Amino acid sequence: MISAHPSNHILSLSTPRPVIDEDVMAANIARVQAYMDAHGLAFRPHIKTHKIIAVAEAQRMAGAAGINCQKVSEAEVFAAAGFEDILITYNILGAEKLERLAALNRRIRALKVTADSAIAIEELARRFSPERPLAVLVECDTGGGRCGVQTPQQAAALARQIAGSGGLRFGGLMTYPKPRSAAAVEAWLSQAAALCAREGLACPIVSNGGTPSLFEAHLVPSATEHRAGTYVYNDRAMVRAGHCALADCAMHILATVVSRPTAERAVIDAGSKALTSDLLGFADFGHVIEYPDAAITGLSEEHGVLDLSRCMDARPTIGETIRIVPNHTCVVSNLFDEMVFHRGGVVTRVEKVAARGMVW
Amino acid sequence: MISAHPSNHILSLSTPRPVIDEDVMAANIARVQAYMDAHGLAFRPHIKTHKIIAVAEAQRMAGAAGINCQKVSEAEVFAAAGFEDILITYNILGAEKLERLAALNRRIRALKVTADSAIAIEELARRFSPERPLAVLVECDTGGGRCGVQTPQQAAALARQIAGSGGLRFGGLMTYPKPRSAAAVEAWLSQAAALCAREGLACPIVSNGGTPSLFEAHLVPSATEHRAGTYVYNDRAMVRAGHCALADCAMHILATVVSRPTAERAVIDAGSKALTSDLLGFADFGHVIEYPDAAITGLSEEHGVLDLSRCMDARPTIGETIRIVPNHTCVVSNLFDEMVFHRGGVVTRVEKVAARGMVW
Numbered sequence: 001m002i003s004a005h006p007s008n009h010i011l012s013l014s015t016p017r018p019v020i021d022e023d024v025m026a027a028n029i030a031r032v033q034a035y036m037d038a039h040g041l042a043f044r045p046h047i048k049t050h051k052i053i054a055v056a057e058a059q060r061m062a063g064a065a066g067i068n069c070q071k072v073s074e075a076e077v078f079a080a081a082g083f084e085d086i087l088i089t090y091n092i093l094g095a096e097k098l099e100r101l102a103a104l105n106r107r108i109r110a111l112k113v114t115a116d117s118a119i120a121i122e123e124l125a126r127r128f129s130p131e132r133p134l135a136v137l138v139e140c141d142t143g144g145g146r147c148g149v150q151t152p153q154q155a156a157a158l159a160r161q162i163a164g165s166g167g168l169r170f171g172g173l174m175t176y177p178k179p180r181s182a183a184a185v186e187a188w189l190s191q192a193a194a195l196c197a198r199e200g201l202a203c204p205i206v207s208n209g210g211t212p213s214l215f216e217a218h219l220v221p222s223a224t225e226h227r228a229g230t231y232v233y234n235d236r237a238m239v240r241a242g243h244c245a246l247a248d249c250a251m252h253i254l255a256t257v258v259s260r261p262t263a264e265r266a267v268i269d270a271g272s273k274a275l276t277s278d279l280l281g282f283a284d285f286g287h288v289i290e291y292p293d294a295a296i297t298g299l300s301e302e303h304g305v306l307d308l309s310r311c312m313d314a315r316p317t318i319g320e321t322i323r324i325v326p327n328h329t330c331v332v333s334n335l336f337d338e339m340v341f342h343r344g345g346v347v348t349r350v351e352k353v354a355a356r357g358m359v360w
Numbered sequence: 361m362i363s364a365h366p367s368n369h370i371l372s373l374s375t376p377r378p379v380i381d382e383d384v385m386a387a388n389i390a391r392v393q394a395y396m397d398a399h400g401l402a403f404r405p406h407i408k409t410h411k412i413i414a415v416a417e418a419q420r421m422a423g424a425a426g427i428n429c430q431k432v433s434e435a436e437v438f439a440a441a442g443f444e445d446i447l448i449t450y451n452i453l454g455a456e457k458l459e460r461l462a463a464l465n466r467r468i469r470a471l472k473v474t475a476d477s478a479i480a481i482e483e484l485a486r487r488f489s490p491e492r493p494l495a496v497l498v499e500c501d502t503g504g505g506r507c508g509v510q511t512p513q514q515a516a517a518l519a520r521q522i523a524g525s526g527g528l529r530f531g532g533l534m535t536y537p538k539p540r541s542a543a544a545v546e547a548w549l550s551q552a553a554a555l556c557a558r559e560g561l562a563c564p565i566v567s568n569g570g571t572p573s574l575f576e577a578h579l580v581p582s583a584t585e586h587r588a589g590t591y592v593y594n595d596r597a598m599v600r601a602g603h604c605a606l607a608d609c610a611m612h613i614l615a616t617v618v619s620r621p622t623a624e625r626a627v628i629d630a631g632s633k634a635l636t637s638d639l640l641g642f643a644d645f646g647h648v649i650e651y652p653d654a655a656i657t658g659l660s661e662e663h664g665v666l667d668l669s670r671c672m673d674a675r676p677t678i679g680e681t682i683r684i685v686p687n688h689t690c691v692v693s694n695l696f697d698e699m700v701f702h703r704g705g706v707v708t709r710v711e712k713v714a715a716r717g718m719v720w
Contacts, residue, residue, distance in 0.1 A: 012455075014454055014456045014457055014720040015454065015720060016719060016720060017719075017720065048661060048662075070661070070662040071662065090618070090629075091618040091619055091678075093616055093618055093678070093679050094374055094375065094616060094679075095372075097374055116619050116621065117619060117620065117678055119678045119679060120618075120619075120678065123679075141621055145625075145658075145665070146621075146627060146658075146660065146663055147618070147619040147621060147627050148619075148621055149621070150621060150622060256453055256454060258450070258451040258480075258507070259451055259476050259477060259480075259507040259508075260477065261476065261501055261506075261507060261508055261509070261510060262510060265505075267506060267507050269450075269720070272636070272638065272691060273691070273694055273719050274719060276632070276636070276637060277636060277637045277638045277639070277691075278632065278637045279637070298505075298506075300506070301408060301430070301690060301691060301694070302408075302430040302431065302450065303506055303507065305506060318451075318453070318477055318479045318480065319453050319454075319479060319483075330661060331632055331633070331637075331661060334633055334661070335694070335695075335717070335719070336717065337717055357695070357696070357697055359377075359634060359695070359696070360374040360375060360376060360629070
């Protein structure tokens with residue numbers, strides 16, 4: 001059990017701990033940026049997946065046009081690090097958030113938010129003035145079933161409201177679509193843009209998003225940009241979606257086998273505090289690289305229970321370290337203060353997860 | 361939308377944010393301690409639920425005999441705050457953790473860990489010496505199906521191994537049972553204790569645990585102590601288990617309605633980064649106090665989607681704050697750096713969640 005690995009090897013780290021393969025991440029960044037460049041789409045990475053300044057800088061170096069955040073507090077972290085083009089894809093409501101948003105808008109060049117209701121736009125309009133207007137995009141529900149106006153007509157009406165508010169500028173349209181819905185998204189957005197144009201309102205940005213069907217982004221020609229987060233690390237859900245192969249998953253969670261109560265059961269030290277309980281439709285909580293037939297059938301906070309009954313060859317032993325590809329990588333980032341990067345198992349750097357816990 | 365509440369009211373806080381009702385928490389602490397006192401059981405609160413020094417101090421003031429942690433890093437946080445009797449209910453493996461465990465054992469009076477395998481005991485034995493021995497309890501799987509030896513005979517064998525290791529002391533037995541299994545747990549533990557006694561090994565501690573059937577702890581007379589975490593705040597799962605009423609849930613998550621895309625859909629700013637994706641067998645992700653017929657049917661990191669189709673009376677409006685009783689309170693604590701406490705809505709204090717993120 002004395003580690004056979006030098007102290008700068010990831011297998012010498014205390015577990016559970018996520019680690020990021022530098023080369024896989026770099027290839028993910030390059031591949032997606034090349035696709036966007038080839039199709040003339042601006043690319044706006046969503047920082048939610050990594051929440052790390054240096055990773056956003058790598059995305060920018062590769063050619064990203066700006067970044068996407070979900071919270072004012074996240075945007076503040078990246079603005080402090082020099083990011084000037086930030087789209088917050090969220091209805092910002094509440095006195096404190098609106099004040100911080102206004103302060104941020106005075107500080108950076110190209111802050112933008114979204115809104116999907118007259119109330120949200122009124123609240124924004126009250127806090128911004130023509131000397132330093134805020135760009136507001138209308139969020140459109142093109143089938144994703146979360147936020148967003150329901151029809152192109154409603155989108156145009158909100159565009160008119162924004163354009164008519166002294167302190168706001170109409171920034172265009174934004175959607176977070178259902179995967180594999182390119183044709184429907186295109187029909188929706190092109191109609192909304194046409195209705196806006198009829199009112200004399202151009203859409204500077206039409207922002208489409210999502211990793212699962214990212215490589216279909218060119219099938220939405222109305223879009224001027226695409227947003228994606230997960231692509232940078234990838235995860236089991238992206239493999240299932242056909243976006244990537246298992247070898248393209250840059251994040252592994254290292255876990256130690258702490259108990260082997262029965263021949264068919266192992267317990268690891270990665271529970272919901274490391275893997276999260278996101279199932280995303282899977283039957284278990286992650287893919288074990290070394291034992292692909294093992295199923296992580298149960299999680300409590302500090303324990304993961306593995307069913308080994310389908311492992312016909314080797315089975316893990318107490319003290320062994322295993323690597324897990326998580327179902328959902330973004331939520332794992334939010335659980336750790338630091339992220340370890342490595343190349344071939346040798347630690348290259350430890351980055352602060354700067355926007356971890358930026359929840360409001 | 362300008363807040364009608366004074367700045368020290370919880371409804372003036374930015375959301376999403378969990379808040380703790382002081383009076384409900386105090387009643388939960390008192391009720392459980394009174395039960396344990398009445399039955400002559402030592403009580404050892406599990407700090408995982410709150411991870412807050414001041415709350416552990418309140419539990420100690422009420423009469424708790426010590427605390428329960430799951431990780432060495434958690435125990436270090438509480439040891440630094442003056443807690444001397446700490447049971448870590450975990451197999452401690454790995455060089456760094458064992459070194460830190462040894463340092464901690466030199467520092468506090470009554471550190472104890474559990475083990476469920478010969479390997480784990482060997483690893484411990486290698487790091488501890490008779491001058492400053494470590495107490496080790498044998499973890500028993502009495503039906504919970506997580507860690508633990510499978511038979512009383514195995515428990516006695518490990519007890520013998522511990523007692524025969526110069527640097528270790530046999531501390532007794534520990535189990536994390538399935539709820540409502542008092543008779544089976546008693547049969548298991550009493551047989552294991554008898555087998556240990558036959559070898560001349562007394563069990564200083566027999567530690568039973570869990571909140572769901574906490575008020576059946578007296579039905580396990582072999583136990584000398586009980587461990588529980590969730591009881592301090594309670595949650596929707598504890599209401600379902602019959603442990604408490606909805607009014608005994610001290611934690612509410614405040615969330616703002618940020619979108620009302622359709623008549624039957626609301627979107628709130630509490631997603632999996634605030635509520636976690638723990639379903640624990642429920643069909644949705646929490647209980648909305650103000651709209652008990654609303655179902656939180658979907659979560660992404662920053663969005664919660666509410667199905668309002670069964671809300672026959674009022675439905676929430678944009679900007680409104682709602683309160684959610686989470687399915688599982690412990691996992692929420694791990695997502696926030698600070699916890700706000702209040703009495704009747706007026707903030708009483710803000711405590712650091714000192715052991716948040718202590719994952720290894």
